[in-house]
Amino acid sequence: MLKLARAALLDHYIGISRLLAGQLEFHSAIRAVAAEISHIIPHNHLDVCIIMHGGKYHTAYESGLQTAWGNHPPALVSASPIRALFWGKVSYLLTEDALVDPRFNFAGAFIQPAFEHRLKSRIHVPLTVEGDIIGALSCSSCEPAFYTMEDVENARSIADLLSAYFFALRAAEQAQQSAIIEAETKVREEALRLGALDLTQALERERQRIGMDLHDQTLADLTRLARRLERLTREQHVSGEELEPLVLSLQQSMHDLRQIIEEAKPSVLQLFGFGQAVENHLDRSVRDSGLGLLQELIDETGGLIDRLDQSVSIALFRITQEAINNAIRHAHASRIVVRLFEQSGGISIEVTDDGCGLKSRQRTGGGINNMKTRARLISAKFSAASNKDNLGTRVSVHLPLAVLREMKL
Incomplete structure (x- = not known):
């Protein structure tokens, strides 16, 4: 070579x-x-x-x-x-x-x-x-x-x-x-998120349809039944003492049904806006709990939160509902504060209490997971953590500016 x-x-x-x-x-x-x-x-x-x-x-x-x-x-x-x-x-x-x-x-x-x-x-x-x-x-x-x-x-x-x-x-x-x-992973995740969001919206529509059916049919039937009982009491000389337990039970059923209807079809949210709907739910939940909790709603969004797409608004409302319900049921708190505000160009919601903190709560995992899932479906950021020294809990959800831009707000 x-x-x-x-x-x-x-x-x-x-x-x-x-x-x-x-x-x-x-x-x-x-x-x-x-x-x-x-x-x-x-x-x-x-x-x-x-x-x-x-x-x-x-x-x-x-x-x-x-x-x-x-x-x-x-x-x-x-x-x-x-x-x-x-x-x-x-x-x-x-x-x-x-x-x-x-x-x-x-x-x-x-x-x-x-x-x-x-x-x-x-x-x-x-x-x-x-x-x-x-x-x-x-x-x-x-x-x-x-x-x-x-x-x-x-x-x-x-x-x-x-x-x-x-x-x-x-x-x-x-x-x-x-x-x-x-x-590719992001594309698949986005496709799954949009698919899940479509499914959630379909379920929400079905939920509202059921609420309307309950209102228009079942609640109307119960109302007519209550009036017939009243007429029977007057016309047939039936003892009021005999019918009173039945009437009270029927009235309680109607009250419970109205609450179910409101949960299924948040009419206050649609008619009066996000802040009013949250305040209404907070008032009713605290009142029904009988715990005498102090409560406060702070809305610093300047009406921006009321211009969200309906699907996003309902998702945020459901998250806020769940956070309030968890605080009342599990926190052993004396005060609950809900704050709506703008942050980094986006919208944030915080539900805080002065209760026992997450580590001391029982049976809250499902509720937190539900809130996380709802937040992911609308591309919002979610967090739930105990405050300093485990005194109270802060649940936060943030809708970034990019999402608001997509909605052209």
């Missing part, structure tokens, strides 16, 4: 460095420098194997003969004929005939391309960056005993030129793949 003069070698090394510049992916990079490398190390097949993130798989990028190594999806390093090099057990591999060399032929080795293309004489040197092996440079010839240790040294010099550039390409590719995966 004719060996190149030192000056000629230097020219080819400079040529390799020059040709690498501007290459943005592995295939184009290896093919751009293949001709210059062939002047230094003649070959029938040239490839660079890059170890993928995590070190379990590798991918081959070829020039010259196209083999199953380059056409194969990422393969296990453990099945590579040069796994010993990848694992750092040897500093190079040089063989006169890979077809019979036991180092390349072991159980499970992916050596078939060498047999298919009669790649006998082979050189393999590692690509290293800061002492870490990131891949390997491989040159193969169909002639046996074609390469010498001088070729190994030249291959090492070439590998030194390639390593940093290929390391940067690998980092860029991994970043691109991560960005693609992240974008």
Whole structure:
């Protein structure tokens, strides 16, 4: 084999460095420098194997003969004929005939391309960056005993030129793949969120329909029944004492039904706005609890909260309802404050109490999870935490400015 003069070698090394510049992916990079490398190390097949993130798989990028190594999806390093090099057990591999060399032929080795293309004489040197092996440079010839240790040294010099550039390409590719995966994940999550929001809105509409049906039919029937009982009492001279328990029970049922209807169809929210609906729910909940709690509603939104889309407004109202209900049922508080305000261009709602704090509460997990889910469906941020020294709880939901812009508020 004719060996190149030192000056000629230097020219080819400079040529390799020059040709690498501007290459943005592995295939184009290896093919751009293949001709210059062939002047230094003649070959029938040239490839660079890059170890993928995590070190379990590798991918081959070829020039010259196209083999199953380059056409194969990422393969296990453990099945590579040069796994010993990848694992750092040897500093190079040089063989006169890979077809019979036991180092390349072991159980499970992916050596078939060498047999298919009669790649006998082979050189393999590692690509290293800061002492870490990131891949390997491989040159193969169909002639046996074609390469010498001088070729190994030249291959090492070439590998030194390639390593940093290929390391940067690998980092860029991994970043691109991560960005693609992240974008795809966000698209799937957004599709799921919108689908769940559509389902929630459909359920809300059905809930309101049921509320209207209960109001128009069931409550009307109960009202007529109550009036008939009153007439029976007057006309049939039925004892009032006999009917009084029935009348009271019927009136209580009607009262409970009206509350169910209001929960299912928040008419105050639709007629009088968000702040009034929250205040109405807070008043009624505190009154019905019989606990004598102090209460306060602070609305600092300047009417902005009343211009939200109906689906968003209802979701925020349901979250606020749940937070108030949890505080009354579980906090053992003496005071509840609901604050509506603008923050960072968005809208925030805080429900605070001076009770026992989240750690001391019982059976609130489901309610908090429901609030989190409702917040996610409208792209709002939710938090629930105990105040300082676990004295009281603060439930917060924030609708970011970006969401308001989507609604063109």
